Amino acid sequence: MTSIDGPVGAPKSPDGLSGDPLLFLIAGEPSGDLLGARLMGAMTARTGGRVRYAGVGGDLMKAEGLHSQFPMSELALMGLVEVLPHLPRLLRRIDQIATTIRRMRPDAVVTIDAPAFNFRVAAKLRGSGIPVVHYVAPSVWAWRPDRARKVARFLDHLLALLPFEPPYFEAHGLGCTYIGHPVLETLTEPPDGQAFRRRHDLPPSAPLLCVLPGSRPGEVSRLLPVFGQTLAVLADRQPGLHAVVPTVPSVAAEVEAAARGWAVPASVVSGQDQKLGAFAAADAALAASGTVVLELAAAGLPTIAAYRANPVTAMMLRRLVKVRYATLVNLILDRPVVPEFLQERCTADHLVPAVEQLLSSGAARDAQRSGFQEALEELAVQGRPSDLAAAVVLDLAARSKPVVTGS
Numbered sequence: 001m002t003s004i005d006g007p008v009g010a011p012k013s014p015d016g017l018s019g020d021p022l023l024f025l026i027a028g029e030p031s032g033d034l035l036g037a038r039l040m041g042a043m044t045a046r047t048g049g050r051v052r053y054a055g056v057g058g059d060l061m062k063a064e065g066l067h068s069q070f071p072m073s074e075l076a077l078m079g080l081v082e083v084l085p086h087l088p089r090l091l092r093r094i095d096q097i098a099t100t101i102r103r104m105r106p107d108a109v110v111t112i113d114a115p116a117f118n119f120r121v122a123a124k125l126r127g128s129g130i131p132v133v134h135y136v137a138p139s140v141w142a143w144r145p146d147r148a149r150k151v152a153r154f155l156d157h158l159l160a161l162l163p164f165e166p167p168y169f170e171a172h173g174l175g176c177t178y179i180g181h182p183v184l185e186t187l188t189e190p191p192d193g194q195a196f197r198r199r200h201d202l203p204p205s206a207p208l209l210c211v212l213p214g215s216r217p218g219e220v221s222r223l224l225p226v227f228g229q230t231l232a233v234l235a236d237r238q239p240g241l242h243a244v245v246p247t248v249p250s251v252a253a254e255v256e257a258a259a260r261g262w263a264v265p266a267s268v269v270s271g272q273d274q275k276l277g278a279f280a281a282a283d284a285a286l287a288a289s290g291t292v293v294l295e296l297a298a299a300g301l302p303t304i305a306a307y308r309a310n311p312v313t314a315m316m317l318r319r320l321v322k323v324r325y326a327t328l329v330n331l332i333l334d335r336p337v338v339p340e341f342l343q344e345r346c347t348a349d350h351l352v353p354a355v356e357q358l359l360s361s362g363a364a365r366d367a368q369r370s371g372f373q374e375a376l377e378e379l380a381v382q383g384r385p386s387d388l389a390a391a392v393v394l395d396l397a398a399r400s401k402p403v404v405t406g407s
Contacts, residue, residue: 021047021397024106025055025066026097026121028075028114030215030248031291033058034272035135035182035386036112040064042390051394054104056097059249069100073250075117090117098124107397110135123154131156131396135389137165137176142331148172157396159389162332163379179388180381181328183291183298186276190299196277200267206240207359210278210301211266213245213255214288220251222308223288224258229348230286230355235263237352238359242266244282246275284358284365286351293327293338297372302358302365306341306351329375337371 023043027036037060043051044064053065058072074093098121101109109125111118113136122132137160140148145168151158152174159179160166166176197204211231213223234241243266247255252270259266269278279285279299287293289307296303305327325331327338339354341347357364381388 020050022052022106025110027057027112032112033060036061037064038386039389042386046390094120097121107400126154131400133157135159140168177392180385181379182385183294186298191277191280193280196281206242207238208282209243210282210285211243211245212287212292215248228262230351232263233352244278246278289326297329300369302368303338304354305338306346308346332375332378
């Protein structure tokens with residue numbers, strides 16, 4: 001397994017005709033970096049290391065052999081208002097990546113989530129003959145169902161995380177494979193929660209709240225003050241309360257600075273192993289609504305979900321979104337297993353009693369865990385999602401190779 005350095009890349013082999021498959025991957029945020037790294041690991045194992053990578057990714061994908069064309073953090077933006085100031089640079093990056101892909105002629109391109117960026121790259125590759133697989137089907141069942149028809153024009157295949165998604169795209173002639181949600185790969189032997197507490201000098205019986213303010217700068221800046229206010233009230237109501245805060249490098253400095261001013265002792269940790277350890281050690285979680293809520297469900301950690309988008313973005317979403325819930329657990333079960341506090345309800349006044357109930361009531365925690373199990377059973381697949389995704393991508397890449405016949 002090798003990485004392709006530089007913006008232009010290299011031919012597929014010295015003779016320019018064949019060789020180990022070259023795959024170009026693009027991730028735009030930490031969750032995509034994790035998906036990409038697992039996919040790369042599965043493809044490397046499946047090919048016995050006879051595969052090459054290029055593209056854009058974070059530290060996890062780099063560890064699997066990717067040389068990133070530019071820092072992935074440039075793409076970690078969400079919401080119309082947040083993106084606008086960066087739009088000229090993003091448009092340049094879109095052109096740069098599309099041009100690079102056309103020059104490199106990889107066997108396949110895998111765009112991972114980040115649709116605002118990745119779909120524009122994919123559209124520019126239309127007609128190039130290079131197959132494009134998008135990993136994480138857009139949520140057309142939640143808003144803008146017309147996107148299914150639009151993406152079918154420039155994508156060759158979709159990898160869906162939810163079992164009810166493929167028919168939306170297959171109706172428009174786009175192949176779509178349900179591979180299972182990546183949280184299914186975390187359903188292994190849980191870490192030792194008490195060992196985590198000892199490692200971070202956390203009292204063995206003190207109430208411990210796992211606080212997850214998000215991975216994007218915008219959401220972190222909006223949620224940290226609200227979460228800090230919530231902890232300030234809980235400090236008086238929950239004697240001995242501690243917080244543990246898993247974070248990612250792109251926002252770690254801001255999170256650490258805020259945590260130092262909280263009214264309860266807070267341990268800020270990073271890395272997947274540390275995050276799972278925090279989940280095992282904590283009694284409950286207060287989390288930004290998103291994929292992490294399903295991760296918490298997989299870990300069996302009772303959770304309160306909260307979110308604040310930019311007001312302009314929120315106003316637009318209210319007009320477009322067609323579903324009742326924001327978190328996947330609630331969407332899958334069509335009932336509010338995880339309490340959601342969004343926009344104007346994302347305040348300490350609302351969050352304090354909800355978090356306090358989870359910290360104080362075993363019955364409330366057990367009810368959530370029962371719902372978690374139901375939701376995870378709905379997502380079950382045979383095998384690991386990353387292995388299933390690797391099989392689809394490598395098959396498409398193999399079919400894209402030209403057939404070379406003897407003279």
